[in-house]
Amino acid sequence: MDARKLSVVVGLLAATCAALPARAQRRGTVEVGAFANAMDYDRDLHIREGIGAGARVGVFVARNWSAEVEGTLMRVDREGAGGVRVAPLYARLGYTADVPGGRGMRAFFAGGVVRADYEFRRDLGLSGVLGTKLAAGDRFAARVEGTGEVMPGPRHWNTGLRLGLSLFESAR
Numbered sequence: 001m002d003a004r005k006l007s008v009v010v011g012l013l014a015a016t017c018a019a020l021p022a023r024a025q026r027r028g029t030v031e032v033g034a035f036a037n038a039m040d041y042d043r044d045l046h047i048r049e050g051i052g053a054g055a056r057v058g059v060f061v062a063r064n065w066s067a068e069v070e071g072t073l074m075r076v077d078r079e080g081a082g083g084v085r086v087a088p089l090y091a092r093l094g095y096t097a098d099v100p101g102g103r104g105m106r107a108f109f110a111g112g113v114v115r116a117d118y119e120f121r122r123d124l125g126l127s128g129v130l131g132t133k134l135a136a137g138d139r140f141a142a143r144v145e146g147t148g149e150v151m152p153g154p155r156h157w158n159t160g161l162r163l164g165l166s167l168f169e170s171a172r
Contacts, residue, residue, distance in 0.1 A: 026170060031058040033143065035164025037072050039086075042156035045118065050076035054162075060093070066094045068110065081120065087114040088149070088153060090127055097156075106133045114149045125151035133166070141166045 033056045043106030052074025058066045060076040070090045079083045092112030107130075109122040114127040 010072040027059045027060050027062050028170070031056070031066065031068070031166050032169070033062075033164050033166035035143065035145075035162045036037055037074065037097065037160055039074070039076075039160040039161050041076070041158050044154065044156050045158075047084070047086070047118070048077045050074040052086070054164075056164075056166075064096050066096065066110075068092050068094055068112075075077055078120070084119040086116070086118055088114050090114050092127065092129065093159045094129065106135075107131070108133055108143070108145070116149070116151065123151040123156075131162070140169050143166070
């Protein structure tokens with residue numbers, strides 16, 4: 001990801017930091033969401049940047065700690081092959097934190113595994129997310145996230161940006 005793209009990602013993350021109700025972060029709360037996804041692929045994959053969509057389901061396993069699974073689907077151009085399908089699946093453990101002095105600002109950090117299906121090959125690697133959640137009442141939030149994934153063999157890095165909406169259903 002070049003410096004211009006990185007500055008846009010950082011700017012969007014900073015601009016969307018806001019409070020998410022504490023009750024939405026309680027153990028047993030379920031989060032269901034959908035997102036648009038833009039990816040910048042490692043040059044070694046010979047894939048151009050892609051835009052797609054995805055969905056996530058998560059549950060807070062302890063206060064502020066969540067387990068999430070998500071999937072993305074996109075169609076991208078590959079040198080010499082035309083359009084190919086890219087469909088990664090993710091499993092992550094995340095933490096939603098207050099930002100000190102941020103008047104209830106919430107940041108989201110997560111790490112886990114990714115299984116990337118590039119249609120022409122499959123990879124297993126590590127993934128990470130850094131993002132924010134912007135509350136819209138007690139049950140909804142907008143999410144803006146920067147993502148990264150590394151595949152060990154042969155080694156390559158992919159980076160991305162996600163914009164999405166989430167619905168929270170609290171355990172009673």
